[in-house]
Amino acid sequence: MIYKLEKDKIIVTDKSQFNPKHILECGQVFRFGTDEQGNYFVISKDFKATIIEKENCYEIVSNNPEYFVKYFDLDTDYNLIKEKLKRNKVLSPMVDYGYGIRILKADSHEMIFSFIISQNNNIKRIQKIIDKLCTIGKVSDNYNCFPTIAELSDASLEFYQSLGAGYRDKFLKATADALKDVDLEEIKKLSTDEIYDFLIKLTGVGPKVASCILLFGFGKKDKFPVDTWIEQVYYNHFSSEKRSRPEIQRYFENEFKENSGLAQQYLFYFERENGK
DNA sequence: TTCCAGGCTATGT
DNA sequence: ACATAGCATGGA
Numbered sequence: 001m002i003y004k005l006e007k008d009k010i011i012v013t014d015k016s017q018f019n020p021k022h023i024l025e026c027g028q029v030f031r032f033g034t035d036e037q038g039n040y041f042v043i044s045k046d047f048k049a050t051i052i053e054k055e056n057c058y059e060i061v062s063n064n065p066e067y068f069v070k071y072f073d074l075d076t077d078y079n080l081i082k083e084k085l086k087r088n089k090v091l092s093p094m095v096d097y098g099y100g101i102r103i104l105k106a107d108s109h110e111m112i113f114s115f116i117i118s119q120n121n122n123i124k125r126i127q128k129i130i131d132k133l134c135t136i137g138k139v140s141d142n143y144n145c146f147p148t149i150a151e152l153s154d155a156s157l158e159f160y161q162s163l164g165a166g167y168r169d170k171f172l173k174a175t176a177d178a179l180k181d182v183d184l185e186e187i188k189k190l191s192t193d194e195i196y197d198f199l200i201k202l203t204g205v206g207p208k209v210a211s212c213i214l215l216f217g218f219g220k221k222d223k224f225p226v227d228t229w230i231e232q233v234y235y236n237h238f239s240s241e242k243r244s245r246p247e248i249q250r251y252f253e254n255e256f257k258e259n260s261g262l263a264q265q266y267l268f269y270f271e272r273e274n275g276k
Numbered sequence: 277t278t279c280c281a282g283g284c285t286a287t288g289t
Numbered sequence: 290a291c292a293t294a295g296c297a298t299g300g301a
Binding site: 028115116119120123124125126167168171203204205206207208209212225226227228229230245272 | 280281282283284285
């Protein structure tokens, strides 16, 4: 057990496998930042958490501690997984570099819209577009909740065009319409392959975006999304042999199996922080 | 100015 | 099934 759950906060007692900078800046979610005191905060769905560093622990202060225990995957021991992954000698130093990364259990429809926006885009602009999208979400405290599917499908094409999302605006509108009468809780009961087939039919969702949604929004930790950064880290550190993105994905998923998603995050974080 | 960013759709072969 | 042009926007 790496945490204690209290009424209004969580105490994370193992700093070796929980680091807010690593967790939030490795690109799995986009609604985060630092406050005036330099504390990281994150907004997910309807809830907000602020992470305060103490000498021997982190305190996660939030309006829903139970939600954030699941969100930060605190019942999983990442040190065991890290030992397994470090058997790969190329990955090993990258695990040490991003030692505090955890795979977040984010909201599924929030991930669908977030990663449609992410395609062929940069993280700074993705964050700005998502912030604007959230202005139609209800206000809680001093922040906007992520919009519900009803709010998203009620929004006009003109609204989506006002986000500065470029050509992705019509993808967002089409997906909002497609999800209007879908219960994602029912989709979650399907197999991974069946969920993938459902996701990839959505306009603006291809193999990479679907893999990200499965990994972060549906808890499918055996998925290894391949984007430009992963392509780069593959050629820089693993092989110079030319492979397509689906081939690179299969290569890594076969190498890292049920922990592919976490391995992918170490690689992505390392390359983004250290690559040019 | 040109290139690139957590790629996808549409349209060829 | 695989290859590639075009795509909106903004920052380096």
